[in-house]
Amino acid sequence: MKDSGLTKTSSIQVIDRAAKLLNIMARYDDPISLKILAAEGELHPSTAFRILSSLIEHQFVERDDVGHYRLGIKLLHLGSHVRQSVELRQQAKPIITRLRDALGETVNLTVRENDEVVYVERAISGQMMRVEQVIGSRAPLHVTAVGKLMLAAAGEEECRQYAKRTGLPAYTHNTITDVENLIRHTSQALQNGFAYDNGEAEKSVGCIGVLIYSSTGEIAAGLSVSAPLERRKEEWVPLVIEAGKRLSESLGYFG
Amino acid sequence: MKDSGLTKTSSIQVIDRAAKLLNIMARYDDPISLKILAAEGELHPSTAFRILSSLIEHQFVERDDVGHYRLGIKLLHLGSHVRQSVELRQQAKPIITRLRDALGETVNLTVRENDEVVYVERAISGQMMRVEQVIGSRAPLHVTAVGKLMLAAAGEEECRQYAKRTGLPAYTHNTITDVENLIRHTSQALQNGFAYDNGEAEKSVGCIGVLIYSSTGEIAAGLSVSAPLERRKEEWVPLVIEAGKRLSESLGYFG
């Protein structure tokens, strides 16, 4: 049977109904009865009852001693998970935007996933010729500025294991493909507090990257500015380091 | 078609599948592909695709530029809603239990909803003859210790309006049914920092109650110990006040 008649896309009715019930419960401070839920959800009581029973099984809903319903603990768990991701991007967005405006080039935020960095946020340069990464796309650690810093922070042994796992494939003539060279290079970069990518991932593209730390001192992300190599400037380094510092502080890191 | 074969109760398959997909996304720090979700969820890709599309519509899921999926902002909203309720009960539970152990009588936590208090948490006395309220059940404000404090805190005019709305029905011979008497009584109780229920809700049952404040200074809940009148002791008052103070502090109130 049709619900409200007009469905934007070919949605799944049961999910629509479950979402509606969850939203109703969110409007009340206290647990509410099946009768109210069914009425406000415009559902038959037996339908509401079964949907709620399913949601209870997965801890999205709880039922108290008098049979009233409220939102369940699983939403707290999943919500906390969302917060971590959202907070990083929300804290980063204005800082990334300001840095992009100051330098006039694209600025990216990445997080490490296994042997790659993933682009999770960005501010794109307004210039016609610019570097642009797709959010969600990935790059191997050893060919990116921030990835090299992440490797160095993980230690020499981890560097060797990474080299073994991946074989350090060359992406351009400038890619570092020798493990000893990679270790020397990344260690130095970590000591400097920033790293370069000198056309190592892509010909003619240069980056300056720094690490972002969370309140627990762990690496939360990487921040980098990317530009055509001939436009990249050494004097950007302190600005990138400062932006990284501010973002780390906004996440509660003061090391 | 059947899922894992054995279903504990007559659950709804689509909700089971949606929950499974949400749980898989929670296991990853980064957005993941449809292929991985379908595989780990043991679903046909077209099925996973439609369920995810529905979840996206309700903001339980988001899809990024390269078509990868992550948990959505709605979970943060609903999760925050759960936190408020869970935090109160979680902070209260050990304090309620300690007070019950110290006094040997039932201790209840209530919240105000319109003209009633609702029982949201409790620690029951181990004695054979004891007072026991069902979680989720309610009582009118004017016949409970904490309800009278809530009325007093709301002001004299609100007290008069409450009396008008409800007619101050008698529950026992001891129920206060005169509005001037109620105002005098509840004001004094608020000044004292605690209130009694002298068999006003139920014959022979006596309570001592205090208000619980949140970090914003607002009334978050009421805490009370209930016992047969002949067992209730005046010297419990400072212990109940102290327990209420500690619970308010654990919620961030230091007024």
Next chain:
DNA sequence: AGTTTTGATTTCACATTATGAAAGATTCAG
């Protein structure tokens, strides 16, 4: 305390939805 009313829960026939196979479109990798 007994009766009536209301709300919650279960059952069941079947209408409609959700499904998966197949096809088509898009993206990615070489």
Next chain:
DNA sequence: CTGAATCTTTCATAATGTGAAATCAAAACT
């Protein structure tokens, strides 16, 4: 540029979710 892989849409239909009715339980009334 081509082929492979992944994503998205279509469609026939299997099976699920539905709501009416019945039953059970709790609450309200007398």
